[in-house]
Amino acid sequence: xxxxxxxxxxxxxxxxxxxxxxxxxxxxxxxxxxxxxxxxxxxxxxxxxxxxxxxxxxxxxxxxxxxxxxxxxxxxxxxxxxxxxxxxxxxxxxxxxxxxxxxxxxxxxxxxxxxxxxxxxxxxxxxxxxxxxxxxxxxxxxxxxxxxxxxxxxxxxxxxxxxxxxxxxxxxxxxxxxxxxxxxxxxxxxxxxxxxxxxxxxxxxxxxxxxxxxxxxxxxxxxxxxxxxxxxxxxxxxxxxxxxxxxxxxxxxxxxxxxxxxxxxxxxxxxxxxxxxxxxxxxxxxxxxxxxxxxxxxxxxxxxx
Amino acid sequence: xxxxxxxxxxxxxxxxxxxxxxxxxxxxxxxxxxxxxxxxxxxxxxxxxxxxxxxxxxxxxxxxxxxxxxxxxxxxxxxxxxxxxxxxxxxxxxxxxxxxxxxxxxxxxxxxxxxxxxxxxxxxxxxxxxxxxxxxxxxxxxxxxxxxxxxxxxxxxxxxxxxxxxxxxxxxxxxxxxxxxxxxxxxxxxxxxxxxxxxxxxxxxxxxxxxxxxxxxxxxxxxxxxxxxxxxxxxxxxxxxxxxxxxxxxxxxxxxxxxxxxxxxxxxxxxxxxxxxxxxxxxxxxxxxxxxxxxxxxxxxxx
Amino acid sequence: xxxxxxxxxxxxxxxxxxxxxxxxxxxxxxxxxxxxxxxxxxxxxxxxxxxxxxxxxxxxxxxxxxxxxxxxxxxxxxxxxxxxxxxxxxxxxxxxxxxxxxxxxxxxxxxxxxxxxxxxxxxxxxxxxxxxxxxxxxxxxxxxxxxxxxxxxxxxxxxxxxxxxxxxxxxxxxxxxxxxxxxxxxxxxxxxxxxxxxxxxxxxxxxxxxxxxxxxxxxxxxxxxxxxxxxxxxxxxxxxxxxxxxxxxxxxxxxxxxxxxxxxxxxxxxxxxxxxxxxxxxxxxxxxxxxxxxxxxxxxxxxxxxxxxxxxxxxxxxxxxxxxxxxx
Numbered sequence: 005x006x007x008x009x010x011x012x013x014x015x016x017x018x019x020x021x022x023x024x025x026x027x028x029x030x031x032x033x034x035x036x037x038x039x040x041x042x043x044x045x046x047x048x049x050x051x052x053x054x055x056x057x058x059x060x061x062x063x064x065x066x067x068x069x070x071x072x073x074x075x076x077x078x079x080x081x082x083x084x085x086x087x088x089x090x091x092x093x094x095x096x097x098x099x100x101x102x103x104x105x106x107x108x109x110x111x112x113x114x115x116x117x118x119x120x121x122x123x124x125x126x127x128x129x130x131x132x133x134x135x136x137x138x139x140x141x142x143x144x145x146x147x148x149x150x151x152x153x154x155x156x157x158x159x160x161x162x163x164x165x166x167x168x169x170x171x172x173x174x175x176x177x178x179x180x181x182x183x184x185x186x187x188x189x190x191x192x193x194x195x196x197x198x199x200x201x202x203x204x205x206x207x208x209x210x211x212x213x214x215x216x217x218x219x220x221x222x223x224x225x226x227x228x229x230x231x232x233x234x235x236x237x238x239x240x241x242x243x244x245x246x247x248x249x250x251x252x253x254x255x256x257x258x259x260x261x262x263x264x265x266x267x268x269x270x271x272x273x274x275x276x277x278x279x280x281x282x283x284x285x286x287x288x289x290x291x292x293x294x295x296x297x298x299x300x301x302x303x304x305x306x307x308x309x
Numbered sequence: 310x311x312x313x314x315x316x317x318x319x320x321x322x323x324x325x326x327x328x329x330x331x332x333x334x335x336x337x338x339x340x341x342x343x344x345x346x347x348x349x350x351x352x353x354x355x356x357x358x359x360x361x362x363x364x365x366x367x368x369x370x371x372x373x374x375x376x377x378x379x380x381x382x383x384x385x386x387x388x389x390x391x392x393x394x395x396x397x398x399x400x401x402x403x404x405x406x407x408x409x410x411x412x413x414x415x416x417x418x419x420x421x422x423x424x425x426x427x428x429x430x431x432x433x434x435x436x437x438x439x440x441x442x443x444x445x446x447x448x449x450x451x452x453x454x455x456x457x458x459x460x461x462x463x464x465x466x467x468x469x470x471x472x473x474x475x476x477x478x479x480x481x482x483x484x485x486x487x488x489x490x491x492x493x494x495x496x497x498x499x500x501x502x503x504x505x506x507x508x509x510x511x512x513x514x515x516x517x518x519x520x521x522x523x524x525x526x527x528x529x530x531x532x533x534x535x536x537x538x539x540x541x542x543x544x545x546x547x548x549x550x551x552x553x554x555x556x557x558x559x560x561x562x563x564x565x566x567x568x569x570x571x572x573x574x575x576x577x578x579x580x581x582x583x584x585x586x587x588x589x590x591x592x593x594x595x596x597x598x599x600x601x602x603x604x605x606x607x608x609x610x611x612x
Numbered sequence: 613x614x615x616x617x618x619x620x621x622x623x624x625x626x627x628x629x630x631x632x633x634x635x636x637x638x639x640x641x642x643x644x645x646x647x648x649x650x651x652x653x654x655x656x657x658x659x660x661x662x663x664x665x666x667x668x669x670x671x672x673x674x675x676x677x678x679x680x681x682x683x684x685x686x687x688x689x690x691x692x693x694x695x696x697x698x699x700x701x702x703x704x705x706x707x708x709x710x711x712x713x714x715x716x717x718x719x720x721x722x723x724x725x726x727x728x729x730x731x732x733x734x735x736x737x738x739x740x741x742x743x744x745x746x747x748x749x750x751x752x753x754x755x756x757x758x759x760x761x762x763x764x765x766x767x768x769x770x771x772x773x774x775x776x777x778x779x780x781x782x783x784x785x786x787x788x789x790x791x792x793x794x795x796x797x798x799x800x801x802x803x804x805x806x807x808x809x810x811x812x813x814x815x816x817x818x819x820x821x822x823x824x825x826x827x828x829x830x831x832x833x834x835x836x837x838x839x840x841x842x843x844x845x846x847x848x849x850x851x852x853x854x855x856x857x858x859x860x861x862x863x864x865x866x867x868x869x870x871x872x873x874x875x876x877x878x879x880x881x882x883x884x885x886x887x888x889x890x891x892x893x894x895x896x897x898x899x900x901x902x903x904x905x906x907x908x909x910x911x912x913x914x915x916x917x918x919x920x921x922x923x924x925x926x927x928x929x930x931x932x933x934x935x936x937x938x939x940x
Contacts, residue, residue: 141589
């Protein structure tokens with residue numbers, strides 16, 4: 005177990021390192037960093053000053069090393085557009101993104117676990133068919149379209165909820181509902197498959213033979229085992245949510261990392277964009293590492309050996 | 310014969326015995342209504358995209374300032390001249406919708422073609438050779454998975470500017486992971502099979518074995534993944550275009566159409582709902598067909 | 613005396629797309645208090661389906677019909693009533709001790725949950741009972757075992773836990789579905805001894821389901837021989853082994869390797885032919901295609917012959933058959 009974790013951790017560090025190279029390279033691809041920084045119509049002197057200040061004339065590898073060194077110390081540079089340290093910007097916004105991600109996940113789990121269990125227990129019935137239809141529809145609806153529909157109904161027509169901003173918890177409801185619905189199908193499929201598998205197991209028959217009531221058999225014996233892979237998916241989806249909320253945060257002008265990244269793209273604010281890409285990748289790497297650890301802990305067979 | 314008394318469901322074995330395996334026919338196809346319905350809609354959409362110039366009643370680019378935001382025919386102010394109305398620049402919405410199918414399908418198919426080549430190659434190499442090659446493939450896949458795909462796509466488009474080509478290339482370079490994962494798993498199984506081993510023993514080259522013995526056995530799974538990925542690529546293109554970083558105006562893309570109509574949403578919500586529904590229908594149909602294909606390929610629902 | 617368990621004309625069917633599979637075709641038997649009834653037959657003969665039908669544990673695809681099925685005062689065709697006695701007065705253990713316990717919960721939890729459910733006992737009382745039962749089945753340091761997970765125990769130990777778990781509620785009847793098949797021979801012998809021993813001490817009746825006629829001779833009071841979903845012979849252990857009447861029973865007995873008698877290295881006996889398909893209507897004697905003494909009349913309805921408590925379903929069974937074979 006400790007060896008496994010050490011290996012897993014080593015891999016995570018290596019992946020994070022490679023991602024940092026990509027994040028760095030990504031934004032040097034356009035070649036003319038100084039031009040982007042100075043904006044259109046900058047004079048040659050301006051460009052020279054910028055190249056000087058940011059050290060853009062040094063070899064790429066040196067630039068990368070110094071950038072990585074700064075990043076490791078928590079210094080992501082200064083935003084071209086906001087003119088403030090990138091780390092401060094990220095620190096300000098990350099809370100909203102995390103709240104949004106957790107709310108969406110909660111909504112997704114609250115829908116998918118009961119429906120997945122029902123679909124598995126009554127597999128082949130109309131409940132099962134309805135669930136798979138809803139999940140197919142969920143996967144087909146473009147998230148931004150769903151978001152606009154919700155805005156139209158709840159914010160414009162019925163004036164129940166705010167359409168944009170992040171000032172109160174009510175601002176999070178529509179974006180979280182959109183994202184939550186969007187990620188429900190994979191959870192529902194996984195819960196259903198896991199439950200069908202668990203229910204066919206001998207230990208479920210044992211539990212029934214012991215005379216336990218059906219709900220105990222289903223909710224304790226089967227569900228407990230069916231949920232193990234769900235934990236893995238939760239962490240993966242959390243990672244994707246934090247990255248994938250760019251679209252939703254932009255629509256609702258919810259002031260989180262995704263919205264920040266969207267703005268940074270608009271302003272060609274590369275230090276910010278670089279930092280967000282790197283951060284989200286590392287968050288994903290850390291979350292998958294966590295999910296492996298949690299899985300190992302959840303499965304008693306792995307825990308001991 | 311399996312032990313009847315102990316297997317959980319003896320009908321499973323008996324039912325299998327009733328239908329001869331591997332036979333593909335209309336009767337078997339008709340047992341998969343989702344494939345029929347989904348596939349039917351997809352084929353229809355493809356035909357619409359191909360014959361767009363013949364089908365579109367108007368030029369999708371022709372603006373008519375005097376006829377802006379005319380509602381579809383089922384509204385009181387609508388007319389048969391513009392069945393789905395016109396947009397904020399007075400362009401015929403039905404024609405734009407028809408041409409939009411071209412963009413969606415073109416990008417979906419092209420991006421997934423690139424992705425499938427990358428993913429299949431990596432997966433084949435990893436699964437067939439194993440060892441270090443496999444470690445590298447797994448590592449590459451892990452890195453790819455840790456990149457936030459939408460954000461990276463957005464950043465690349467921001468650097469290179471938006472166009473259909475860029476969107477295709479970016480999505481193609483980013484969406485190969487599922488191909489690699491599945492192909493790797495399957496090809497490592499297949500390459501242990503007896504007929505592959507005997508081909509090796511007979512001195513066949515690795516390239517020959519991979520392309521003639523291993524790859525054909527992967528085709529069913531590849532088709533299933535490809536459908537899922539095409540659906541997802543179409544959605545991503547729409548999202549990128551919606552954010553203004555995909556297909557550029559005036560090209561009619563469904564995502565872009567929704568984006569352009571955003572500010573008119575309060576008065577003319579149909580400007581958003583029509584391309585939205587078109588997008589959802591296409592993606593739904595592809596996924597439905599994909600589900601049907603998966604059932605057809607692995608009747609026990611695995612894989 | 614009224615039998616503890618009474619089953620008359622039990623049928624289990626599986627609906628297929630175009631046809632019906634008759635897994636159990638009219639089983640009848642009785643179990644008296646404190647006795648061991650063995651149900652013997654080849655894989656797929658419907659013996660496990662019979663036991664699952666008793667407990668209302670059949671897979672969802674199965675349909676059950678039954679003439680009568682009583683457990684003491686309880687009508688086992690009444691699903692609510694079954695739920696009261698299942699895991700309480702009527703307990704069951706299974707073939708696969710490896711998978712029959714839930715990997716996610718400690719032994720103690722799994723042993724006590726049904727006891728608490730059925731008796732309303734407190735957690736600590738239930739744990740005390742679990743310790744007592746683990747001791748009863750010969751498990752050392754039972755307190756420690758309660759906190760362990762199934763994967764930490766060996767197969768034999770797990771089957772002991774299963775037995776202890778089944779005994780928690782002091783059942784009157786224990787249904788054991790191939791409880792030793794998955795275990796190796798020495799453990800098998802230990803578990804058999806344990807079951808016999810518990811039966812003598814606690815006075816429980818056991819329905820022991822197995823394909824292994826050799827095992828049966830060591831524990832059975834009475835034996836039901838099943839073939840293709842139906843009872844072909846029933847009698848006391850002495851009757852079945854001493855004077856088997858059905859050709860199938862005779863063939864099974866011939867297949868048991870006998871120390872000293874069977875030649876060393878000689879191939880194990882097998883019955884030639886295959887079990888007929890149970891899909892669709894099955895007419896006449898199902899064994900006739902493999903039977904060395906089959907007659908044309910075997911394709912018609914089979915008579916059930918009786919000699920005291922010894923029953924067999926065959927047109928044969930006169931004394932002359934007996935003289936043909938050496939006494940076992």
